[in-house]
Amino acid sequence: MDTLTRDVFVELDRQDSLAGFRNQFELPAGHIYLNGNSLGVLPKAAKARAREVVDQEWGQGLIRSWNSADWINLPRRVGDRIAGLIGAEAGEVAVADSTSVNLFKLAAAAVKLRPGRSRILSEPGNFPTDLYILQGLETFLDGKVQLNTVDRDEILAAMDEDTVLVVLTHVHYKSGALFDMAAITRRAHEVGALVLWDLSHSTGAVPVALNEANVDFAIGCGYKYLNGGPGAPGFLFVAERHQAELQQPLSGWFGHANPFAMRDDYEPAEGIKRMLCGTTPVLGASLLEVGVDIMASADMSLIRDKSLRMGELFIELAGQRLSEYGFGIASSKDPAQRGSQVSLTHEQGYSIMQALISRHIIGDFRAPDILRFGFAPLYVRYVDLWDCVEAMAEIMANGEWDRAEYRKRTAVT
Amino acid sequence: MDTLTRDVFVELDRQDSLAGFRNQFELPAGHIYLNGNSLGVLPKAAKARAREVVDQEWGQGLIRSWNSADWINLPRRVGDRIAGLIGAEAGEVAVADSTSVNLFKLAAAAVKLRPGRSRILSEPGNFPTDLYILQGLETFLDGKVQLNTVDRDEILAAMDEDTVLVVLTHVHYKSGALFDMAAITRRAHEVGALVLWDLSHSTGAVPVALNEANVDFAIGCGYKYLNGGPGAPGFLFVAERHQAELQQPLSGWFGHANPFAMRDDYEPAEGIKRMLCGTTPVLGASLLEVGVDIMASADMSLIRDKSLRMGELFIELAGQRLSEYGFGIASSKDPAQRGSQVSLTHEQGYSIMQALISRHIIGDFRAPDILRFGFAPLYVRYVDLWDCVEAMAEIMANGEWDRAEYRKRTAVT
Structure with missing residues (x-):
């Protein structure tokens, strides 16, 4: 050479x-x-957008901006744009919370979809917060589910009838190694398990085709390749086919069917909105939108x-x-x-x-x-x-x- | 007159x-x-601070700002300032996530401290997200704890040996009615229960003396009287005496004893830091700090x-x-x-x-x-x-x- x-x-x-x-x-x-x-x-453009959100939408619009500046639809609006980057449909992605919190919501909800199965499968050396969150879930459910980590070349063979959920990071944070998303998802479905992909190091960097691979759930980070700013909100994906049955434990008011009716009883919203929990971090989500828009134009x-x-x-x-x-x-x-x-x-x-x-x-x-x-x-x-x-x-x-x-x-x- | x-x-x-x-x-x-x-x-001052965080700390400092701009200590630093507003000590308050997520973390952890007790007590018409989160916890734990709501004038009488946690909002969001924090906390402790106060409508508006009242846990909102901006992060309080034993389920990497060691096993940080989950929303927490500083000067x-x-x-x-x-x-x-x-x-x-x-x-x-x-x-x-x-x-x-x-x-x- x-x-x-x-x-x-x-x-x-x-x-x-x-x-x-x-x-x-x-x-x-x-x-x-x-x-x-x-x-x-x-x-x-995020510099100008930050000024606009702070000075105008907050400073001048105040509470009215939930409607007039469409703050209320930020999670879904930015989610729809991210959907286009990861091979998902509009309505399958929402922006909310952090990557870690989103993983908890989805993993906790997913394990309830396959009662009788108890094993969550991941790999050693997965991005630490993913393992930590799954360990927290394990403890919290008094061991009714157990996290089991096996080396990446043994993942396919390790899936069995007791596997409820496979949680892997598509692009490894340290080595950059890439999983075959389609093959792993296919095998998981063959044994009746569900799959959750962490797209933190993928979104905006490598092609992702969630629906083509028939993926169930995904999470991702807003502040890496999407250029959303430090601690930007994360996002989550739920395949349309799972949305109606999915019940997540962090059932805060922004996931309610009618939050401003202020009723005492939780009733999950239709669609992806039920995955929201608390009030949207408006500034973070607005700056994330700028980064996502640039990525979507490439x-x-x-x-x-x-x-x-x-x-x-x-x-x-x-x-x-x-x-x-x-x-x-x-x-x-x-x-x-x-x-x-x-x-x-x-x-x-x-x-x-x-x-x-x-x-x-x-x-x-x-x-x-x-x-x-x-x-x-x-x-x-x-x-x-x-x-x-x-x-x-x-x-x-x-x-x-x-x-x-x-x-x-x-x-x- | x-x-x-x-x-x-x-x-x-x-x-x-x-x-x-x-x-x-x-x-x-x-x-x-x-x-x-x-x-x-x-x-x-938040206008100038937003420019500084976006243009300088993010734009110029980039990843280095976790140290050079002290982003890493935002949750504790802003928490310590809020502590001064609510009668808590430095090290008992952290800024993180949303009010709803913080309630989940604390309530889920608190019910594990009193095994054998099953009843969470609140009032009908409490701020909806509080009831929704507690209902989510109830479902998620398969009914091992049950939420029970009784009218406010019956709260004291309703506490009993089966009560694990009392969750009330100090100032009612609709009526503005104020609970007697000290009396309710005292009675809860008499029956061996724990107390969690939602300070969303109190902090910065009415005097709050958490430690004087011997309160166990509290949460609060950053975007109301603290003027932290739309969807600002929330905060949480854990009395020092509970910190070492408290294990919260959202065990993300920011609550790890040594997050950047990137080990596979979760080990909770000492003190209030174990209540953190994902990456700090830097912009939101930085603007909240501005609002808190003004409040602290009054x-x-x-x-x-x-x-x-x-x-x-x-x-x-x-x-x-x-x-x-x-x-x-x-x-x-x-x-x-x-x-x-x-x-x-x-x-x-x-x-x-x-x-x-x-x-x-x-x-x-x-x-x-x-x-x-x-x-x-x-x-x-x-x-x-x-x-x-x-x-x-x-x-x-x-x-x-x-x-x-x-x-x-x-x-x-």
């Missing part, structure tokens, strides 16, 4: 049909941001093509420039098995990432030894990959990673 | 030692806003004095100016029994409120016949009460309420 040069990457950017999207985002000057898989960047197949090419080039570059420094690759070299990120490993990973960040090249570190680099195709340039790997090569060559200030640990990295 | 005049109210404003606070809020020109008990107004005894005086004057004015039009008073005339609002009743209440709103005098209507007027002492003037009642008298005298456009019902009023 030819040796890559920076000019190759410059040329790829020149030819990139997604290049125009970058201008829709605010990026700090002089930075390379490869952490959109953790917290997405600020859409320029062609997902172009996003996936660029993302895969970036992954491939990054791995190739790392092989050429970093091979002598002891790095490993935690991501699959098979693009079909890879989300929109590449993870390297290095025993000094933490310090190396700190050195990169101090050069304003921002990825992140996950214990014990993972350096994660996320490629959000709407704003990351090919040349950013070159510059990132060059910087790493310099950091390794000159021992820059080994400075004292890079060896401290902080709460969040 | 002397006939009141507008000059009396103008003079009261001149003498009001809280009058200076009004300038800290944005109020739409020409409006009288008596709905701060439903959605508080916009602090001027003297609660002055707030209560002004609020009571306003209620008294409003009731007196309504008696003088509206007696011929068929209004009733749903709020107690005894100030000790009244929160920071007065509710009138009228069979044409809906239309009358619509007519008021079209004059930019904003209260709200609650079925079947309640007109609610909330007095947020930091920004409502005495003269606003006069002008409101005058407008109502005119609306009744000239039949203005009976126009067709005021008789339509909309989704949210």
Whole structure:
């Protein structure tokens, strides 16, 4: 293979049909941001929208904005737009709460749909909050359901007649590895189980076709590739066929058939609305809408093509420039098995990432030894990959990673 | 009693030692806003803070802001400031999720502390989401706990050895009626039950002394008297003595002892942090902090004095100016029994409120016949009460309420 040069990457950017999207985002000057898989960047339009929601809708409209600014329909309106990104229909997705709370609602409701079955299946090393929430459910139901984790290559074989629900993250948060959603969902249904997919690292990064795969339930994150802002509300999907029978325990007033009748008895709303709980976080949901709108205007197949090419080039570059420094690759070299990120490993990973960040090249570190680099195709340039790997090569060559200030640990990295 | 005049109210404003606070809020020109008990107004400082969080902390700081802007400590930091408003200690309050979700977490955890007891006690007509959440818990636990509602004057007598938890709203959302928190808490403890107070209509409006009353748990709303913005996160209180034993089912990663270790097994954090679930809604929590800071700078005894005086004057004015039009008073005339609002009743209440709103005098209507007027002492003037009642008298005298456009019902009023 030819040796890559920076000019190759410059040329790829020149030819990139997604290049125009970058201008829709605010990026700090002089930075390379490869952490959109953790917290997405600020859409320029979100700045103006935040002013509008705060100054006008809240400040001037006050309580009237529930109607006049249509706050009341935010969960469904933004949900419908997300539906288009994940192969769902309008009315199957709502924006609400956090990803963790949404998982609890759906998992708790799902296990009631298959009485007599007791096993929830997941994998070790799944995104921690998913496992924690399922453990909380297990304890809370006094062990009537048990969480069982098996390695990913044993998932298909582990499903049986006692399996009530399979909960997996479509794109792995650390390695970026991608599950075969259709095959796993099919097998689950063969044994009579239900499937819940966590799309936190998929939505807006890889194509997702929930209904084509006949998926039952899904959850996802608003602040990663959807660029909804820090702690943006999450979303949830319930296949239309399950909506009428689904009863979730967090039966707050926003999920009531007629919340403003203020009756004493809970009566679930029709459709996806019954999955809501408390008052919509208006500001968060409104800014999420901005990010979702940008994503919805992009062609997902172009996003996936660029993302895969970036992954491939990054791995190739790392092989050429970093091979002598002891790095490993935690991501699959098979693009079909890879989300929109590449993870390297290095025993000094933490310090190396700190050195990169101090050069304003921002990825992140996950214990014990993972350096994660996320490629959000709407704003990351090919040349950013070159510059990132060059910087790493310099950091390794000159021992820059080994400075004292890079060896401290902080709460969040 | 002397006939009141507008000059009396103008003079009261001149003498009001809280009058200076009004300038800290944005109020739409020409409006009288008596709905701060439903959605508080916009602090001027929140406009600047929203720009800072969006443009700088998110836009420029990106993922680094979890540390550099201290996002990670928002739940506890804002919680500590709220603690000062409700007679709690630092470390007993956290900001998280919605009021409804917080109620679920606390009630679900509380019923596990008193095994063998099965009855949750509340009152009919409690704020609906509280009853709905408790009904959801009941269903979810397959009836192992049952919600039992009894009229408020029977609550003390209804508590018994089977009562596990008493859940009441301190200030009633419709009538403004105030419970005797200390007496109810004391009686609950006598029978071995726990108590959870909903402070949604209390915090920032009436003095609350949780620890003095030996309260076990509380929840509250961020977007009413705390002026945190539409759908602001809620808060929760857990008395220090219960924190170590409390296990809540929504065990998401933000409640983990070490969330960024990304281990597979949930281990609850020490203290109030274990009550967190998903990623903090940064923007919402940051704007809530602005509202809380203003409230914390005001003297609660002055707030209560002004609020009571306003209620008294409003009731007196309504008696003088509206007696011929068929209004009733749903709020107690005894100030000790009244929160920071007065509710009138009228069979044409809906239309009358619509007519008021079209004059930019904003209260709200609650079925079947309640007109609610909330007095947020930091920004409502005495003269606003006069002008409101005058407008109502005119609306009744000239039949203005009976126009067709005021008789339509909309989704949210």
